Amino acid sequence: MFKLLKYGFEDFVDYVNNKQQYWNNLIDSLKFWCNWYKNKLICVRYPWLFINSGVYPWLDNQYTEIWIDCMPEGWRKRFGWKMVRDIDKYLRKHKIKDYHIDQVKEKYGELCWYDNAGPELSKIKEKYEELSARTCVICGKDATHISAGYVCPYCENCMNDLLKRQPLRKFNKL
Numbered sequence: 408m409f410k411l412l413k414y415g416f417e418d419f420v421d422y423v424n425n426k427q428q429y430w431n432n433l434i435d436s437l438k439f440w441c442n443w444y445k446n447k448l449i450c451v452r453y454p455w456l457f458i459n460s461g462v463y464p465w466l467d468n469q470y471t472e473i474w475i476d477c478m479p480e481g482w483r484k485r486f487g488w489k490m491v492r493d494i495d496k497y498l499r500k501h502k503i504k505d506y507h508i509d510q511v512k513e514k515y516g517e518l519c520w521y522d523n524a525g526p527e528l529s530k531i532k533e534k535y536e537e538l539s540a541r542t543c544v545i546c547g548k549d550a551t552h553i554s555a556g557y558v559c560p561y562c563e564n565c566m567n568d569l570l571k572r573q574p575l576r577k578f579n580k581l
């Protein structure tokens with residue numbers, strides 16, 4: 408009883424001292440579960456967006472991330488959901504039940520969408536893969552530049568932001 412009072416009091420003091428942290432943690436966990444539930448609902452509509460890793464069975468049945476989240480934000484905004492709807496339409500039309508995605512990622516500045524679909528669906532994917540190469544990965548506007556080294560398409564605004572944050576260094580004179 409004394410312990411309970413003591414720890415209860417300590418928690419209270421903790422709360423008073425770290426009010427901001429307390430609320431931040433609460434908001435973070437609310438965000439987490441909102442996202443989790445949102446993804447669960449999306450997977451009811453599009454079950455093939457669920458990441459069934461297989462490799463990490465204990466991570467399965469979690470909805471913290473679904474396949475569309477593996478796409479850079481700009482692309483997701485610009486055409487991500489349009490692509491999902493196009494694929495869904497195709498799957499329904501052809502009554503394909505065993506469709507599954509192996510990987511979705513950005514590679515050399517282009518969208519890569521690996522799945523078990525036949526060539527007909529490839530046409531849909533190719534359309535968006537081509538579009539991705541010309542779309543800013545950050546905001547989704549038309550890309551005007553492409554980075555060298557790590558290849559990624561950017562629009563004028565986001566490129567300037569990026570250069571501000573990561574200015575190029577001058578070589579020291581030898």
Ligand SMILES: [Zn+2]
Pocket residue numbers: 543544545546547548561562563564565566
């Ligand atoms: Zn941009």
